[in-house]
Amino acid sequence: MKRYCINGTFLSEKRTGIHRFAEEIIKALDSLITLNQDFVLVVPKHTKIPFVLKNIPIIEYGFLKGIPWEQTFFALFALLHRRIPLNLCNVTPILVPNGYSVIHDISYKVNPQYFSHWYGLLSRKWHCLNYWVITHFAKHIFTVSHFSQNEIKNTYKVSSQRITVIYNGWQHMQSITPSNDYILNQLGLTKKNFFLSLSTIAPNKNLKWVLKAAQNNPDETFVIAGSLNPSRFGTDLDITNLKNVKFIGYISDEDFVLLAKNCKAFLFPSFYEGFGIPPLEAMSVGAPVIVSNIPVLKEIFEESAHYIDPQNYYVSLKDTTELLTKNKSDILSKYNWNDSAKSVLRCLKF
Template identity: 35%
Template sequence: MPQILINGYFLCRNLTGIERFAFELTKRLDELSAFEEISIIVPGDIVTLPPYKNLRIILHKKKEPHIWWQMVTLQLFLLTHREYIILEFANTILPFFPGIVFLHDIYCEFFPEDFRGLKNWLVRLYNKWQYRLIAKHAKRIITVSKFSRSQIADAYNIDSHNISVVYNGWEHFKNIVPDYSIFNEHPEFKARGYFFTLGSLSMRKNILWIIKYASKHPQTMFAVSGTSLPVLKVRELEDTTAPSNILLLGYLSDSKVKALMERCRAFLMPSYYEGFGIPPLEALSCGAEIIISNAASLPEIYGNTAHYIDPYNTDIDLEELMQNPIEKPDALLAKYSYDNSARQVYELLKEFR
């Protein structure tokens, strides 16, 4: 009988976005499954391994570059362990041993202009190849919103009924203790006196919207946290200079992020493309109001709990926008739960055992 094998390479990375999603669902699959009912394979020299109680842990070789782990190490392992079906959380598939795959979105298919330069062009080419392999050969495709399901089905001519939707969650944020020292480091951030943005700061996160808006409203403060800021300035903003009322904070710990979310005027996400968009969910769990774009999956996910902006138009007043009534997020937070999602995945996995 086939056994499920989780690709545990996400444990070698920082827990943001997809890696966080994989970590939280794997932790709950460990709780739901019987002893050694599901296995997980990870590099043998991993620094920190969660204390799984039921998952069978396979420590295999040492940490390698991700593409080598995917294309060589895992496939050689499965060549001699054909009893396994691989579960992939991160938009990837093994060409010779396709399994069950989470395909969160297909951004690269719709915004080729965002992939500038040779390196990014190669990244897009690799992603397109992987996504088309997933569409053709995956034993089951799982995605994170109805929006993504529709796009995947249309782009690759797949029956949407063959694509499962499993939503993200937010409960990891409950256990984070806010670190208010961020306000000593940046006394210019007064309670309810700034808008806060968090993300990877890739093209689709649309930081340029904030810069354009901030230039028109010099009295409004913006705190922006995210990685790859040097790349951002070169590739996204080109010659644009951030005005003085925007503070680019770079990477921040979850504790400082939570502190900023708790005290912000609102959490702002002007992205023009998201497969789900977890940060607004985290912000809602902190009691913050959210202002998000009316594009891609965001209206589907957040419904009437959010204020909406056009990601291509900065001719609005955020303060006026926030006067509009919105729904409380209680029902939304109950709906988008890692516990619910893990149970759904566990039931899906039963089809393959």
Template identity: 30%
Template sequence: MKIGIDLRPLLHGKASGVAVYTHSLVSEMIKHKEHEFVLFLSGSKSEYSHIMDDFSGANIKKVFWKVPNRILNFGFWFLNYPKVDLGLDAMFLPDMRPIRLPKGTAKIVTCHDLSFLRFSRFFSWKSRFWYKLNSPKNYFRTADKVISVSKFTKKELERLCGVASEVVYEGASISDESDTAAVSEKYNLPARYLLSLSTLEPRKNLKRVIEAFQKAKVDCDLVVAGDFDTSVFSKLKLPSSDRVHLIGEIAETEKKALYGMSDGLVYVSLYEGFGLPPLEAMWCGKPVLTSKDSPMEEVCGKYGVYVDPYDVADISAGIRELITADKDPKEIAEHARKFSWRDAAKRTLEIIESSL
């Protein structure tokens, strides 16, 4: 098959969950030499310099639309132009992105979550405008196949959009390049800490997490890592504490060290579609504090400590339990390795093949 893949989620190298998903999954997909892959990118090659060497081979072709992504999106939205006519059998979109395809080209898209329908108040006006233009319900309904990253997201997609989908779990892969001493020195990490790692936005529930951490009075600090939207993040009015360290966005190569030196991960989000950081933490043998009635239960199984994300007292008790959790790091890591990008790529290709 001749399969197109939209690599625009990798634009600028932001370390979001969608970017990690795109990079990790596509890296495995292109190993299947029986297929020809056409990688679709927009803007200039310099904007993808961080990944250009990661996607190469005799069965791979890169196609650049040499216009800024915003202008390209404008054309897709309002002019129905340009059509991405590359002689493809199918186009795979690792995330919901505007695109126009000729008749006969199957469209397969991944749905990561429906937070923009469930919690639109948590998004900036720019993001709300973007989703309004994309019309998520119509977008997924017009796809030939939709992939959900969890059973939870599959149910949400059916309930909110009336769209059937197939579940393909994400994988985890942590870079071995981490220099523990260098990372510790760079961020001035405390001797003992719990880690919170995510994009820092309201639905990640950071305000309640910090309040709960202060109430827990445990013998460790809280390190908060992740990129954030300034216009939204500034409205959170986070509690101040000299035991809470906001270190900002981190590199993929620093994750293993940050997870490895921690006592565990705190990931008590109000809404997720999958929850990649919990899987990454377990990959490193670390226990996870996370939300009840969420897809993280599918991911963490018996190795998670589950709390009500709206209840500060419950989160606080969970933090104390996480600190004292008697869970075997080897067992935790073995559980995490049941989720692999190789398996995800194989299943994704099977779904793409079935779209014709």
């Protein structure tokens, strides 16, 4: 019987959309596996686990964290215990490359213009190495959209049979209780009277579009949550001089649900994505979404979103009533963590 070890590096890091994917896939696998399907989740020592698993044992192993732990202790565990790695976050232990891995997108490969700063250059070299190793040695590759599947296939000459699409889901939003309304008062916000964006200052996220939209719509209020640390990307984007923009930094899931439920619309003007989970999460709690008209977002959201040109910074947002009429139920029914976990299980050998 084949035995697997799940790479839990991400659990020692600050949560991102990719980390959310990994967490939810593991929880779904835990609810689906049978007695003859042998998994363990391996994490660095002293890692705080934000969920409870009933069927997958959690093993703390090794004293490092992040990339050093993943490339040494996780690889060592897989080798010593003769387990096949399942890697959910774009990278693989180089010493044990013949596992199963998820590549969410290959932006580091196809968009070098986004990574010109020293941090981006280092990150790009590391991720491109992992893409190459995974596409050449992995037993099977998973990705999160047909757009990403085609990019991987065409860039690395990988056959379609070696790549399975497993979409993100949104069901985790159902278990999150929104924060109390007093947070709106603290931020000086009125229900249904502000636009919300969850972003970083990474160039592909196109924060410039939101800032220009705020500049061109001075009577509207914009709330931007997320990391805006320019030192990681070397950007000179000015994020300080707009009076109708509120930068609120990292927020909890509870705060996100409250803000998404009460925003006029959720803004997601990205130039490039592998899937685009934030607007799906916002849509799942009732927010209208405004997204870029890039191919991957059209694949994911079809007719349920309002599309904008991410290169056009002079869009009027005064009339958004049409957003409220978009049909979201059909699109939400397409995406389910359990369905994606079932696809993973069908590809693994036991």
